[in-house]
Amino acid sequence: MDRYRITAVSYLNTKPLLYGLLNSPIGGQLNLELNIPSDCAQKLKNGQADLALVPVAIIPELQQPRIISRYCIGAVGEVRTVCIYSDCPLEEAETLYLDHHSRTSVELAQLLLKEYWHLSPALLPAQEGYIRKIGGRTAGLVIGDRTIGLDKKFKHCYDLGEAWQQHTGLPFVFAAWVSTREFDAPFLQAFNDALASGVSQIQKLKYLLPSPAPDFSLEEYFTRYISYQLDEAKEEALHRFLSYLNEKQGAAKPMPVFQR
Ligand SMILES: C=C(O[C@@H]1C=C(C(=O)O)C=C[C@H]1O)C(=O)O
Incomplete structure (x- = not known):
């Protein structure tokens, strides 16, 4: 067979x-x-x-x-490995990289920006190495194992599992x-x-x-x-x-x- x-x-x-x-x-x-x-x-x-x-x-x-x-x-609630990282508060971010590994979380991030955070930073497609570009007014969505340790590297970490739960109760x-x-x-x-x-x-x-x-x-x-x-x-x-x-x-x- x-x-x-x-x-x-x-x-x-x-x-x-x-x-x-x-x-x-x-x-x-x-x-x-x-x-x-x-x-x-x-x-x-x-x-x-x-x-x-x-x-x-x-x-x-x-x-x-x-x-x-x-x-x-x-x-x-919290998932830990699907987060938006930034050095400025999210409401001050001008641009946001969307992880190229992801298909679900890039959509979830956009849903939450619109319906939950009411924010509209410019969204950028990411490429290998984009995590190094997060800083200043640039935020980045990162998923999976590459997130481990990033909470210590960046000042702010927004967990998408937690934000979705706060938004929907689900x-x-x-x-x-x-x-x-x-x-x-x-x-x-x-x-x-x-x-x-x-x-x-x-x-x-x-x-x-x-x-x-x-x-x-x-x-x-x-x-x-x-x-x-x-x-x-x-x-x-x-x-x-x-x-x-x-x-x-x-x-x-x-x-x-x-x-x-
Ligand atoms: C929770 C996670 O979910 C991942 C997120 C995905 C996506 O955003 O498209 C796809 C598969 C999941 O494995 C993770 O990998 O950290």
């Missing part, structure tokens, strides 16, 4: 999910690749992946998107397991069981993974900040976020089907 082509985000917060998948009975059926989120999105869109952990912001760009798992990369979903093709029920069951098993073994991962910084607790990050369950409140948040994107793009794209 052909192996399924799976693409997942290359950041630390995906490791519990990958640990579960690779140690599961279906581990051998998976042809796994890791990419930055914007590339995961591109690979699913191009048909280079059968199933991918993708930024939810690209769901409206897909033909017949299916969310095939009860697990995701989410947060209930958790948030950054990335979800999405497919544009159908999988049979036994595979989906095995896939979800594998993810559940990974999340339940987080305690082990702190011994297996190198800590990215001396004062960074992987266990705290995986259990207190990242929230893996795609529960009802996160579904509501996802619906709200995708409705905002539809409105912004002036397109009434159907909501993704849940098949899990």
